[in-house]
Amino acid sequence: ADLDAVKNAGTVRVGMLVDFPPFGIQDASGKPDGYDADVAKALGEFLGVQAQIVPVTGPNRIPYLLSGQVDVLVASLGITEERAEKVDFSKPYAGISIAVYGDSGLEIAAPEGLAGQSLAVARASTQDTGVSAVAPQGTDIRRFDDDASAVQALMSGQVRLIGLSNVVFSQVSTVAGDRFDKKFDLSSQVQGIAVAPGSDALLEQVNAFVDQAKSDGTLDQIHQKWLGEPLPDFVKNAQ
Amino acid sequence: MYQFNFQPVFGNLDLLLYGAWLTVRLSLMAMVLGLVVSVLGAVAKTSGIRPLRWLTDVYVEVIRNTPFLVQIFFIFFGLPAAGISLSPNTAALVALVVNVGAYGTEIIRAGIESIPRGQIEAGRALGLGPAQIFRYVVMIPALRNIYPSLTSQFIYLMLTSSVVSVISANDLASAGADLNARTFASFEIYLVLTILYFLLALGFSTLFAAIRRAFFTYPASR
Amino acid sequence: MTEHAIIMRAVNKYYGAYHALVDIDLTVTRGERIVICGPSGSGKSTLIRTINQLEPIESGTIIVDGVELTAGGENVARVRQDVGMVFQSFNLFPHMTVLENCVLAPMKTRKIPRVEAEATARKYLERVRIPEQADKYPAQLSGGQQQRVAIARALCMKPRIMLFDEPTSALDPEMVKEVLDTMIDLAREGMTMLCVTHEMEFARAVADRVIFMDKGVIVEENAPDQFFGNPQNERLQNFLGQIA
Amino acid sequence: MTEHAIIMRAVNKYYGAYHALVDIDLTVTRGERIVICGPSGSGKSTLIRTINQLEPIESGTIIVDGVELTAGGENVARVRQDVGMVFQSFNLFPHMTVLENCVLAPMKTRKIPRVEAEATARKYLERVRIPEQADKYPAQLSGGQQQRVAIARALCMKPRIMLFDEPTSALDPEMVKEVLDTMIDLAREGMTMLCVTHEMEFARAVADRVIFMDKGVIVEENAPDQFFGNPQNERLQNFLGQIA
Amino acid sequence: MIREFSSADILFIVSAVRWTLILSAIAFLGGAIGGLAVALARTAQGRLPRRIAAGFIQVFQGTPLLMQLFLVYFGLAVLGLPIDPLLAAAVALTLHASAYLGEIWRGAIEAVPPGQTEAAVALSLSYRDRMRHVVLPQALRLATAPTVGFLVQLIKGTSLASIIGFTELTRAGQIINNATFKPFLVFGTVAALYFVLCWPLSLLARHMEARMRLAITR
Numbered sequence A: 001a002d003l004d005a006v007k008n009a010g011t012v013r014v015g016m017l018v019d020f021p022p023f024g025i026q027d028a029s030g031k032p033d034g035y036d037a038d039v040a041k042a043l044g045e046f047l048g049v050q051a052q053i054v055p056v057t058g059p060n061r062i063p064y065l066l067s068g069q070v071d072v073l074v075a076s077l078g079i080t081e082e083r084a085e086k087v088d089f090s091k092p093y094a095g096i097s098i099a100v101y102g103d104s105g106l107e108i109a110a111p112e113g114l115a116g117q118s119l120a121v122a123r124a125s126t127q128d129t130g131v132s133a134v135a136p137q138g139t140d141i142r143r144f145d146d147d148a149s150a151v152q153a154l155m156s157g158q159v160r161l162i163g164l165s166n167v168v169f170s171q172v173s174t175v176a177g178d179r180f181d182k183k184f185d186l187s188s189q190v191q192g193i194a195v196a197p198g199s200d201a202l203l204e205q206v207n208a209f210v211d212q213a214k215s216d217g218t219l220d221q222i223h224q225k226w227l228g229e230p231l232p233d234f235v236k237n238a239q
Numbered sequence B: 001m002y003q004f005n006f007q008p009v010f011g012n013l014d015l016l017l018y019g020a021w022l023t024v025r026l027s028l029m030a031m032v033l034g035l036v037v038s039v040l041g042a043v044a045k046t047s048g049i050r051p052l053r054w055l056t057d058v059y060v061e062v063i064r065n066t067p068f069l070v071q072i073f074f075i076f077f078g079l080p081a082a083g084i085s086l087s088p089n090t091a092a093l094v095a096l097v098v099n100v101g102a103y104g105t106e107i108i109r110a111g112i113e114s115i116p117r118g119q120i121e122a123g124r125a126l127g128l129g130p131a132q133i134f135r136y137v138v139m140i141p142a143l144r145n146i147y148p149s150l151t152s153q154f155i156y157l158m159l160t161s162s163v164v165s166v167i168s169a170n171d172l173a174s175a176g177a178d179l180n181a182r183t184f185a186s187f188e189i190y191l192v193l194t195i196l197y198f199l200l201a202l203g204f205s206t207l208f209a210a211i212r213r214a215f216f217t218y219p220a221s222r
Numbered sequence C, D: 001m002t003e004h005a006i007i008m009r010a011v012n013k014y015y016g017a018y019h020a021l022v023d024i025d026l027t028v029t030r031g032e033r034i035v036i037c038g039p040s041g042s043g044k045s046t047l048i049r050t051i052n053q054l055e056p057i058e059s060g061t062i063i064v065d066g067v068e069l070t071a072g073g074e075n076v077a078r079v080r081q082d083v084g085m086v087f088q089s090f091n092l093f094p095h096m097t098v099l100e101n102c103v104l105a106p107m108k109t110r111k112i113p114r115v116e117a118e119a120t121a122r123k124y125l126e127r128v129r130i131p132e133q134a135d136k137y138p139a140q141l142s143g144g145q146q147q148r149v150a151i152a153r154a155l156c157m158k159p160r161i162m163l164f165d166e167p168t169s170a171l172d173p174e175m176v177k178e179v180l181d182t183m184i185d186l187a188r189e190g191m192t193m194l195c196v197t198h199e200m201e202f203a204r205a206v207a208d209r210v211i212f213m214d215k216g217v218i219v220e221e222n223a224p225d226q227f228f229g230n231p232q233n234e235r236l237q238n239f240l241g242q243i244a
Numbered sequence E: 001m002i003r004e005f006s007s008a009d010i011l012f013i014v015s016a017v018r019w020t021l022i023l024s025a026i027a028f029l030g031g032a033i034g035g036l037a038v039a040l041a042r043t044a045q046g047r048l049p050r051r052i053a054a055g056f057i058q059v060f061q062g063t064p065l066l067m068q069l070f071l072v073y074f075g076l077a078v079l080g081l082p083i084d085p086l087l088a089a090a091v092a093l094t095l096h097a098s099a100y101l102g103e104i105w106r107g108a109i110e111a112v113p114p115g116q117t118e119a120a121v122a123l124s125l126s127y128r129d130r131m132r133h134v135v136l137p138q139a140l141r142l143a144t145a146p147t148v149g150f151l152v153q154l155i156k157g158t159s160l161a162s163i164i165g166f167t168e169l170t171r172a173g174q175i176i177n178n179a180t181f182k183p184f185l186v187f188g189t190v191a192a193l194y195f196v197l198c199w200p201l202s203l204l205a206r207h208m209e210a211r212m213r214l215a216i217t218r
């Protein structure tokens, strides 16, 4: 829906993940929380409307947007070319870096080393695209429905490698100690707020919001709260 | 309004068709093995051996009253802890067999119990042993009596198999999901997936009807 | 080979608390033809079913063809091969053709090769006068034809004794005669037969002895002319009045 | 009210390609009692089932109680209320007590209040001599009792015509008599009756006319003494020889 | 950042049972009405209603519920008919349950011996009275056990409604698992809850089946 519709309704419906810590989680009372939730609230304030959060999942977040069930996605959606064909992205509001991690005993330093190994990723995630782009022939890429399942595959020994964001990996380390380490970086990935194609006025406002939140320190503050450091430079500087 | 564009789907139809083939293969193997498990389960349940009956009961009730998703999860992620590490496709097959085996056990048991006592007595009066009676007298009519329930359970199995993508096993649904991840043409993909599943179900119904004609069409008594 | 086909001594049978057979004593000589009658529920079926151990007994002795039936074991299987049984409701196997019905048991229990078993089967189908039905399924036959297949099936095991449990009572009147004629043929050939039936004509024609049961007890036992002409027991007199 | 209870003219009935009734002509006077017999598959059931339109016919005319049964429509419902039917297999409603079986149709189709319907039902249960069974379920009764309930249930609709399709052939020999006695009572009271049966004693006792069918054709039709004493048709002579 | 699996999580999962129950109830009510219609159409005299009902059953038994839910919710919205998720779930689940129940009940109706219908016809009962007083009560007895059995499958099947945004039992488990990485604890709890919901129903079905077998063999 475009800006008029949002203003008329008095609420902006924001799709976000609730199973992607620390960007989207549920707090102890079951309410959506996390980096994306705080950004969504700030966006609502900026637009002068109520932000109504709609929990979505990785596989169905784009259908939610395209079928008009939500107005915007603040759903840790990495900006990629393929996605940009379906949805319109704002300027980046967050970013993560993605890498291949795995059993500490494995000696792998570059994509070529993946041949003959099995590696877990969350289906349709940025790391899925990233790994698929560089993996040589003979890599057994196993696509799970979400990061949790992929991590579970790693932990239970079903795979020895995983494509994961730094953010999630740091959480894994707290449980698994030094059983796993980083093999090589894939990419850093910036994430954008997405609107349905044709919602140009809304997109303009969202971009204005992102600019303002970057310059007035709002995003730094939220990033600090959830990830323990200010918004990284590669996000600030990205176009 | 949304502009439908089937190009990404038809451009990759070969992937979906390959996925459909995987689903067919997975379901067929699960059906055959599941039938074996079901017959064994039903024999155990109707046998006089109490612990065996009790064990089968526990198996059947636990499986029938918990979701398939959880079952497949435990088989794939849980068994490695016990030293049994199955590949995704094998784990999917095992989970499906375990699942359909529980439903099938109950169905086939009902079939066995639907055989008139007189049939078994006739077998005994002819001097046939219990195993021979089961094999030659009971089995075919029992399967015939419950054939519709059994085959609809098999179709249900085929549809349920779409869940196996959660453990990264390959099938039609996961082919669709992969394509979705690349093209984001969700509606088009789901529509085509639904049609493909429908065609598979239709195909299986036709196959089952053919099997019935081949093996179970003796004239029914009036 | 003894001269006695069946000896029952002080046989008692219970269904739970119900006393279904009370102190049954019965001796059947080889080649003898016995008809059993009596009101519904009097224990006729139970009696003949104990003879091939379809029903276990609680006390007493049953000796069939010189073999004592102790509970279970080898003996039972051996005896069952020697004792053919024909049920009221035929109990043909519906998923097999007539011929398959007839060759199953000889092939599986006597290990007779198929060719030979089929030859025997066809011979007995001829004997019951339905050779042309060999390849049909039971459901395609009339009741009378089905019962004759059941008789042929039992004969294919070459039993020394045949048991019949109301073999004609599920049949249409016209078909009764077909089956009775078949049974009369068998009787003429000297087969030992026990037959539960209310067909009094049949009893008169072939029975050596007629037995009347009531409430699990053998109440009267006599040659047919005495049995029908001069019944002693009051219940029997009543019974004969009803079914005449 | 006409004097003719049933008139059938040139009635033909097919099951698919099978010609089940061939040019049937039959006139039944009010109060007449007719027995129909014939070999299995000869079309006896089919014939009486066409009279209350359980089977549609392909050509010809059937007039019941002055009402012509054209395909479907009001007429059929009206005629059915006047024609009671008793089946070989009783077909009592197993989930209702005897009394409920009897009052269902009068209450639903004739809109008779329950009290009155129950009074009528009890009267007819008395008539068939089982008033004490009113509150039992069918499964708790013997076959003979069930069949008498079926008769009472049909009578509760106060039909002018009763059709019986082998009402005693599913019964044990002892129970046959109970049911035949009930039917003889009814016949004495002047009810128009068509009865398929092989009970020749019954036919001799009550029938005004006996009809013999073969292959869908009425082959012979005569008063009982002629019918049994001096059968013309060869097939009938044969048939009588078989069932005697 | 990995949270411990806490009592709040258990509470969250337990409270998600609410949605599982609501969705099951809707599906069952809708399915009962739709299923009866399908079963009656499938056993009707006319060829047309029989064909239509057969086609309906073939389609909705032949496609995964997941896809049905997806297409009803997102598909209708894409076609310009935005639809409330609860309504979408109700529609899809009703169609799904109608097909299955219709098929179960058709079988039960056909299992009532034809003599019963003939006796009712001979007593001149109308179609309605015949169905209502004679056929359906008897069919009901045959149908209860498989119906309850299907209800168990339905309860588990409602987990698919998470694709259109319902946080019911299974989805709640996934969410908590993603935050805690304790799959066995989380899904063990989920499985136990399903078992608690379904097991009594299974017992009931089995009990009814046993009672019916007694009634029939009496």
Ligand SMILES: Nc1ncnc2c1ncn2[C@@H]1O[C@H](COP(=O)(O)OP(=O)(O)OP(=O)(O)O)[C@@H](O)[C@H]1O
Pocket: C015, C016, C018, C020, C038, C039, C040, C041, C042, C043, C044, C045, C046, C047
């Ligand atoms: N399996 C069983 N459990 C309990 N009681 C039984 C069983 N089988 C038979 N009975 C009872 O034992 C008695 C004798 O039964 P049986 O079948 O031998 O009678 P029958 O003389 O053959 O009667 P019919 O002429 O009706 O066949 C009856 O009262 C019957 O109810």
Ligand SMILES: Nc1ncnc2c1ncn2[C@@H]1O[C@H](COP(=O)(O)OP(=O)(O)OP(=O)(O)O)[C@@H](O)[C@H]1O
Pocket: D015, D016, D018, D020, D038, D039, D040, D041, D042, D043, D044, D045, D046, D047
């Ligand atoms: N629904 C049907 N479809 C096809 N053929 C049928 C059907 N009902 C009866 N028939 C055939 O019609 C013929 C007459 O059947 P009908 O039941 O009237 O015979 P019947 O004289 O009553 O025989 P019975 O003494 O065995 O009851 C038979 O050959 C039968 O096979």
Ligand SMILES: [Mg+2]
Pocket: C044, C045, C046, C165, C166
């Ligand atoms: Mg008996």
Ligand SMILES: [Mg+2]
Pocket: D044, D045, D046, D165, D166
């Ligand atoms: Mg008939």
